[in-house]
Amino acid sequence: MLHTLLSINKATVRYLNTTLFTGLTFKINKGENWALIGESGSGKSALLQTIAGRFNITGGEIIYHFWDKFSSLIPADKVTNPHKLIALVEPRHHFRNLSNTTDFYYQQRYNSSDSEDALTVTDYLNAIKQIPGNKNSWTLERVTKLLRLDELLDKQIIKLSNGETKRLMIAAALLKNPVLLMLDNPLTGLDVKTREEFNGIIQQIAASGINIIMATSIHEIPTVITNVAVLSKGAIVHQSKKEDFKPELFEQDKTDTIDNGELSALLNIDKNPATYNLIVKMDKVHIQYGDKPVLDDINWQINPAERWALLGPNGAGKSTLLSLINGDNPQAYANNIILFDKKRGTGESIWDIKKKIGFVSPELHQYFPTDNSCLQVIESGYYDTLGLFRPSNKERAEIALRWMKALEIEKYARVLLKNIPASAQRLCLLARALIKNPALLIFDEPCQGMDDHQQLHFKNLVDTICSLSNVTLIYVTHYQHEIPNSVDKVLRLEKGRVAF
Template sequence: MNTPLVDINRISAVIQGQQVLSDISIQINTGGHWAVIGKSGSGKSVLLKAIAGKQGITAGSITNNFKPSADKHTAEPLTSQRVALIESRHHFKNFSNTSDFYYQQRYNSSDSEDAMTVEQYLSAILAHITEDHYWTLEKAVDRLRLTDLYQKQLIKLSNGETKRLRIAAALVKNPSLLLLDQPLTGLDVNSRQYFNTLLQEIADSGITIVMATSPHEIPDMIQTVAVLQDGKLVQTLNPAEIKAHEFEWASSVPDVDEAEIESLLSLTENPTFEWIIKMNNVNVRYGDIQVLHNVNWQVKQGERWALLGHNGAGKSTLLSLAYGDNPQAYANDIILFDKKRGTGESIWDIKRKCGFVSPELYQFFPMDNSCLQVIESGFYDTLGLFRMSEPSRAAIALRWMKVFNIEKYARHLLKNIPASAQRLCLLARALVKNPTLLILDEPCQGMDDQQQQLFKHLVDTICSKSNITLIYVTHYQHEIPNAVDHYIHLKKGEVAQVESISR
């Protein structure tokens, strides 16, 4: 009998007094590729971290049988050498490797110069690798389609581009075991289809893969599917059985408290505007790279837009202009809330009227506030609460937590709750002040089917009971709320199509 690559024997784990893994046993054989599925908060991410040695266990054992590296100069532990874990949040540092990036750094040219380029980042990894492997730097860059991004700074990558870079960075290390937490999150349709082929090549190169994913996105090379529920391994299936299997979290449609939502919306009266957004021949350029080219876009109050386009099409840059973050707005003809940019309004005047959530905000949001404080900070448009909590506003924040079914996390630090619940906290933060404009950039990332249905129903309810203006970005057609009545498609920084739907 072959010795397993990783032998997980009855492990348990506790975080902040909560049991998150309980009595899990799995044998991962070389070339035996696993998918781990389950409801959000079921323990998928924690299990991957435990396998990678980044999460302590309170019972059981994890035995690795990796071959030592041929690089005798490395001081890394064997697990760090042979296991690559790609989590939902990246940990990029600035050029001097002394501090993390911050949210608005990508839009400020002087500060963004402190960020490595894709080439510098990958070359720095390769500098510590002396073995001759299948996944050379050239091959990883080619397969992950990074050639055109080679001179782009990390801070300016889109969410999907960042995902591809992190996978390439893992591959050039040629690990024995590749752990992927929701790897398709943030990838457009073509990239997701290509990723299936890429994973097969990774598997054929001798790397064993374990991935946390949705039951709807299990790649062809997966051989075994582990189903987690409340931190326990409840089923082991083969991929063919998944399609015919009904999972509770995928089939039940959650209720939305429409009366409570209407009550919360009534707490604030929004002003009236003719133009929420009006952009005339807008151009954005970073050095030699043209990100937006002659974009024209008009959004009137009460309209609900879906903003669509491939990874790197310019969607996030367009939103940064609408939300006031991008200083290149002053060099363009842009009207926000009936005022032309550059005529005296401040960035805070704009943000006061907006609720906003995006993958980039999630990546850079400080994690050391309680969840209730995070949501209350939405009243002040700050990344965390930097003042004494106001009881009346904290009460409203808690009411929104109950709408999202996350009130149990109110006193927990944001960093100590599941990634899906973290994202729901940021969504509640965007809604807490009943904004005039709600910008939702890939809001359902990391959510299970039930949470996605809840959120979609919630957005439709808000739209039906208010005059809120909505901009919604997604790579998944089924996530688009029914309330959406306008579409704008970007392609390589240009408006490819604008359409309206009569209802």
């Protein structure tokens, strides 16, 4: 007989003034591990947050059946409600600094004095309040080994790469010894090796008695998953055992169209684009923090209209390398670096550099303020500010809306950035990078969290932009299939050095 851990019965779920689910019914039995599948905005993340107690249940009910057992075994001062026995790993982290605030900023990781206000990995994990577990409870030693954090223990969390941060967040969730572990797109940002290891990681977690629910791609369902739920437009439209699940019935349409005429018009709004002989030239670049080299002996020349893939595992130094180009890393002044025909340190400001670059990255997404409307976020790209801090310009707002249509997100124009799906947030930041028609586009893992159609459309959009313009491109990804066809040059990093 199955033992039910949690059940949702005909629930109406609301967040602010929005109804997320109506008549939601879902049940998890002990020993079941669920994969949630669906297009962007279908409700996968909302379902996880509903279970975690983040949203209001205004009709129906959600029952945490496991609470009856655990509440009698655990002292009341240890756990006060069932949500404490649930761990949710989200796409965005909520790290606090030594001052116990979340006032991190994007460039902080590259400024040695400011980054000292961040906890180390060891400090962060030691601060996790553990829930008393069973004999197989997760300890610091055990999570460190499972998630390969040994070499990161003394590293400040603000300096972790995107993939390293994801591994740390999973470790922190395990330390709580939850009854239910929920993972929202856990594979995004992880390199090939870690993704290959993830199947074994998730198996060990399940073997310890923790039940798992994960929002994931239809193409990345771990073997430990026992059940699949498909969501569409805020409703669960299919539930089955994994062995009975037929993914071909739920794959998205592979057709896609790009309005070349409109895209050409958008790319030609600036009638007098600047021309350069060199976009980037690095000569024996070396970056070091304390006694640890991050980049060593990097030589790289990027000529106008070249399209590069920048590849390498988590922690290889890719983000640090990009920070030297984007003007965010002060150590650029101590190196021999030419950007847009000018040697760094010869009088150009950070803003002179940024106005020539369209940039998006997971870290920028993490620290971008979310209280602007999506249209304001995109218009802010003209000014290279993290949000619009001046009255909107009607002409520029109209261009921002045209870019939103090109990226198929115009329905979010008047909606606050924080109130739209994470994938749509990323697309807004991509439109922000494109809007000023920069000489250089830097796309660092731009497709994280996007569904199949969004990835295909964006890839086609990039290829079309490259065919219609002389833009230079640097593209970073851990997925080979995401690399645009227009990319024909590769720089690969391994432990801070160029790998040949």
